[in-house]
Amino acid sequence: MSTMTHDGYIATLEIDEHAGIMHGRVVNAHAVLTFEGRTVKELRRAFADTITDYRDWCRQRGVEPQKPYSGTLSLRIDPVLHRRVAEKAATAGESINKFISDRLAEVA
Incomplete structure (x- = not known):
């Protein structure tokens, strides 16, 4: 499309x-x-x-128009997955935000 x-x-x-x-x-x-x-x-x-x-x-x-996406995403995940992501990010020398953002960019 x-x-x-x-x-x-x-x-x-x-x-x-x-x-x-x-x-x-x-x-x-x-x-x-x-x-x-x-x-x-x-x-x-x-x-x-x-x-x-x-x-x-x-x-x-008097209504605020919906603005395009801000770039901030709140995400709830299982604590075990959270730990694994944090460990992978640390191993890669990246913040959790950068690590997740890069992974999402790969699949989007």
């Missing part, structure tokens, strides 16, 4: 060949945000407009 990004927001894209139009859906916002265009240029513009509209909508209602 194709994706597009704008200002930290990520959208998945689909093509409707019969209608001759491309659809996008923002995946990292709690609100349902969609957009469409007949060309890539139109699609990019519609995506940007959708994000602007979303922020305006939130501002008008």
